[in-house]
Amino acid sequence: MIDWRAIDTxxxxxxxxxxxxxxxSHFWLEHLPRRYVELHRLDDSTQHEIRARIIxxxxxxxxxxxAYWSRELGIDVVALKxxxxxxxxxxSDALDFLQWLKRSHPRVVLATNAxxxxxxxxxxxxxxxxxxxxxxxxxxxxxPKEAPEFWFALQEVERFDPQRTLFIxxxxxxxxxxxxxxxxxxxxxxxxxxxxxxxxxxxxxALDHFASILPGEHPPV
Ligand SMILES: [Mg+2]
Numbered sequence: 576m577i578d579w580r581a582i583d584t585x586x587x588x589x590x591x592x593x594x595x596x597x598x599x600s601h602f603w604l605e606h607l608p609r610r611y612v613e614l615h616r617l618d619d620s621t622q623h624e625i626r627a628r629i630i631x632x633x634x635x636x637x638x639x640x641x642a643y644w645s646r647e648l649g650i651d652v653v654a655l656k657x658x659x660x661x662x663x664x665x666x667s668d669a670l671d672f673l674q675w676l677k678r679s680h681p682r683v684v685l686a687t688n689a690x691x692x693x694x695x696x697x698x699x700x701x702x703x704x705x706x707x708x709x710x711x712x713x714x715x716x717x718x719p720k721e722a723p724e725f726w727f728a729l730q731e732v733e734r735f736d737p738q739r740t741l742f743i744x745x746x747x748x749x750x751x752x753x754x755x756x757x758x759x760x761x762x763x764x765x766x767x768x769x770x771x772x773x774x775x776x777x778x779x780x781a782l783d784h785f786a787s788i789l790p791g792e793h794p795p796v
Contacts, residue, residue, distance in 0.1 A: 591767030
């Protein structure tokens with residue numbers, strides 16, 4: 576499916592691609608609303624308001640900013656994340672894939688919408704850094720991956736040839752923005768959240784296992 580000789584750079588999303596999105600889904604939709612009403616001594620029924628408020632910011636830099644939410648909600652979001660940090664973990668065969676990439680030479684760059692506070696929490700718990708040549712957060716470049724400007728900004732800090740680049744991301748809106756920029760090889764993820772059903776993507780091939788794109792000597796498990 577992938578001719579690895581035609582790839583110089585692999586851009587990888589973090590949440591839902593390398594890491595199980597279950598942590599984030601659980602945190603934003605269950606844990607945070609519950610703890611918010613507890614900490615502010617609000618009626619339990621107001622949880623849905625906080626969920627709606629969170630979802631309204633989807634796809635913006637605010638949505639991905641822990642500092643924004645701490646300020647907006649008057650709570651320490653990082654401390655609340657630590658309460659459920661045992662749910663942070665790699666997806667199925669992500670580690671095998673990263674190990675293979677490390678042995679196989681392409682430049683491997685994390686291209687994430689997670690902000691630096693999220694990265695500071697997740698990187699030490701997952702060991703991802705050992706396998707990455709560079710980490711670019713959309714918070715650093717000032718625009719989320721959903722926006723076309725992100726790819727131009729990424730190109731400034733991390734040179735890559737779009738025709739020789741593979742980008743893997745679980746978010747179809749982000750894949751679309753990468754396609755418009757001209758990145759040639761694009762793949763989605765079939766099951767970003769281990770606790771939710773698999774889904775197909777309309778416009779992109781969605782990976783079941785990373786093993787399915789590795790050369791023959793690494794057959795799918
Ligand atoms: Mg993602």
